[in-house]
Amino acid sequence: MNRDKAVRLSINIYAVMLLTIFIFAASGCVSLQKQPVKMPTISTEMLTTQALVSVADKAWRSRDYISSELYYTRLLERSDIPEREIPPATERLAISSFKSGHYHEAEARLEQWKKLSDEAISSPVWQQYYFETLTAIKSFPKLRTHLSTTMEDPFLSWDIRSTAGKNLSGMDQDANSLTALERLYAIAPDDSNKQELEQWFMQGLEKKTKAEIEAMNGLVPSEANLKFPYELLIFEKAVRQSGDTEYWPMSWRTMAGIIQNGQIADKAYFSAILSKLEGQYGIPRVGIALVLPISGRFQEYGWKIVRGAGAAQWEMTKAGLDVDVQVINTEAPDWLERLQNLPPWYTTIGGPISVKAFKQLEQAGTYADKVTFSFLAKPGNLEEGKQAWRFFSSPEDQIRSTLDLAVNDLGITKLAVLYPQEKFGRQMSKKFFDLAAQRGARITGMESYPPRDFPQWGKVVGKLVRAPQKKAQNEAEGLGEDAPLPETDFGAVFIPDTWHQAQLLIPHFFFHEADTLVFLGPELWSQALNSARDVEARNLRLTVAPGAWWPASDGAGRLKEVMDNEGLGTPDFWVALGYDFIKFAGKLGTFSEGWTADTVNDRISEAQHMDFSLAPISWDAEGKASQKLYLFRPEQNGKTRIDANLVSSTLAKAKARREARVKAWEEKQAELKAKKEEASALDGSKTEQ
Structure with missing residues (x-):
């Protein structure tokens, strides 16, 4: 019998043995995973190493992963295995182990593969099976570390890094998921990669339920509303609200603002979404009334607010946002009448800044018709969040x-x-x-x-x-x-x-x-x-x-740039107040007749996600505002943030200086005591003499 015949005979013998094993397994007599049968081991020992390579490769090609796992295991035990066969055998053994459900074995073989080849982690195949293996054995801390490290590795291809970042974000359903995507976007090499991330994320959002979108929007930090991926969460929610006539103006402004000012690489993609909606619902118009002292004792503050409002309106107009701003002088005797006679799309009021004027507005009942945001620490006798709202620190x-x-x-x-x-x-x-x-x-x-x-x-x-x-x-x-x-x-x-x-x-x-x-x-x-x-x-x-105002903050810096470009002078607190309010009120949209406090509070929950030039203001679900103020200490000529x-x-x-002073006093007292004792001793000596 020649060598080839011997090999074929061995293969045939093993095939019969394997068939016998499968028959026993089917009858429930043998567990392939838990009870390795010795006969196949004996049969592989009868094969030459090269013949075993052929048998293993054949099982691999036929996707018989249980058999290929066994053959490659035996093959890698051979001392005469050619060196060139070790890497592919290790790779196939790792995958076969995974396919056979032996996940811990798969992990060990994947680690072995990585040690054998520096290029393993550059392989999408290795990355995929390592991710799925660690997921299968629930080794989540190790998996998070691996994905984070892979995402940050500049020597890997962007496809592998991007996949790692996406998988990392998918491990959690909380703020960590969004943080991972924010980082992935930040390290993307170019705009084309950012565009792909944007489209991938939006496609994922389209599959989510309304409740899921609402929950994810609750994770958006107020200072990150114009960053990926947070801005796209807000954008998607606005898209879904567009069909509601009541919400369309606000939704339109939200989407347009994100396209204009957001961290978006593929503006054409998002502009197309907005254009389609505009074709259905038109471009809305919003009117905002500012009730301020334009003459009299407090006119300086009123004019500053108007300057800031003008800067915001001009900025929004350039972005294609149709915002009307009407200023009404609260020092004029007919100011309440003028306010009540405004066109119907003027549904939001900002001001007044004086308690007296607010009392007049309160007594006239105007707050019941127009959504009122007071520029005061307290909205008079009205209930905050139900009858009026606050746009000012308390x-x-x-x-x-x-x-x-x-x-x-x-x-x-x-x-x-x-x-x-x-x-x-x-x-x-x-x-x-x-x-x-x-x-x-x-x-x-x-x-x-x-x-x-x-x-x-x-x-x-x-x-x-x-x-x-x-x-x-x-x-x-x-x-x-x-x-x-x-x-x-x-x-x-x-x-x-x-x-x-x-x-x-x-x-x-x-x-x-x-x-x-x-x-x-x-x-x-x-x-x-x-x-x-x-x-x-x-x-x-x-x-x-x-x-609430710090000229060196990021938001104040952006306002200063706007003011400089338009030749509107240097901003301060009051200018920033007008600027922020118009941007905020513009996002609220118009309110239909018979609006409710719940409607206003729902709109506020969306509109508050904006970049403030003042310290950011936030509102809770009941419409009560709070402002996280900056802290300052005096300097020789002014103040500095601390x-x-x-x-x-x-x-x-300060405590160290006090301790030093106390210590110095104690040392002085000890010194005085010592001198006193010394003098007393000398006096005693003289007396004895």
Whole structure:
């Protein structure tokens, strides 16, 4: 018998054996996965290595993965296997193991394949089976790490990196999924890759239910509404709302705004979607009324708001958005009549900025016909979120921002309040007390002072920091008048007064050695600091005030660029207020007669996803606004923005200075004591002599 015949005979014998095994397996007598049969092993041992290569390859080509897994396993055990056969055999064994449901074996062989070949991870086949294998064995932490690393690897092809990023995003149904796609888009090499991602993501969104789209929109951060993939979530929701006549104006503005200002590479693709909808529903028209003082005492603020509104309107007009803005002077005797006689598409009001004018609007009942956003800290006696809405920071916003710093960031849980004996001071103190309690903080000191009786202030501050008790305690312990006073039991003081008054009050704390306190104030401080000059800032480094406007913020920078291009001057808080409101109100669209608060709140939930030039405002489901204000501290000529890290560092330095001062005093006392003892010893010696 020659060699070829021997090989064929061996193959035939093995085929008969294998058939026998399948028959037993079918009858339930043999488990192929759990009980490897010895006869095939014996039969493979009868084959030469080259014959085993042929048998394994034949099983592979016929997609008999159970057999090919066995053959390639035996083949790779041979010591005489040609080196060139090892990589393909390892690859096929990994895939055969996966196809046979032996996932842990598949993982081991895939890892082996990667070690054998530097090009394995560059193979779409290896990547696909590694992903599916780790998914099958539920090794999710390892899979996330692999996908993230692959996505970020600049030496791999974009197809592999893109697939890894898409798979990574598919592992979660939360914000992490969108974050992964945001990163993938950011590292895409060129616009064609970004366009493919956009279309792929939109095609995926089309398959999702309304509830799924709503849930995903809830994950959109307010500051990321014009970035991929968040903007496309908003775009898709707007597309779905387009068929509702009530929502069409808002949907149209949302889509047009994203196309114009968003992070979109394939504008033609999205413009085509919008054009098709425009063909069905037309281009809507929106009217916004600004009710402001254009003459009289507050006209300066009114005109600034108008300038900002004009910049926003011009910017939106260039983007193809049809927005009408009508300004009505609240100082004119017939202003309410003019407001009520506006054309029907003027359904949204911004303003007033004076309590008196808002009371007039409230008494006239105009708020019931037009959706009203007050430029005030409180919408009069109207219920916020139902009868009127707020486009302005509230006292609670101011206090929340400072408490977040003191309690959440600095860990100060004992606080004090020093307030003027007048309405504003009492009201703010009560709000501070309540909001502090909600955070688990305690007010361990509270005093009030007569706002104009300056000579009394030193005594009031001394009483607050318990200076008389501390001095008495030192005296009881036999310490001199120069002994340092113990620290207060609170770490921060809230002073709800003007900046002028605060500057006069704070030095009294240093006089009473309470020099490691954080001083918290209202927005009045930061407003005054906008024009302050020659401030004695050295002892005010732990003074913190909230504010909505910071010229160096990204949003303010964009507004400045718009203002510069149109020759409209330098923006400030009031200009930014007008600019942001028109952009926001333009997204709301028009409201049909008989609108409800729920309708308005639904629109707001979409419109608030925009780039603010002021500190961002957000509204909850009930239509109540909150603004996350910036924090500032005084500088010699104005103010500078601060964060928790800076305040924490400054506070640590203040405490270190105090400790050094106390240590120096203690060392001096020890030195004096030693000298006294030495002198006493000398006197005793002389007496003995």
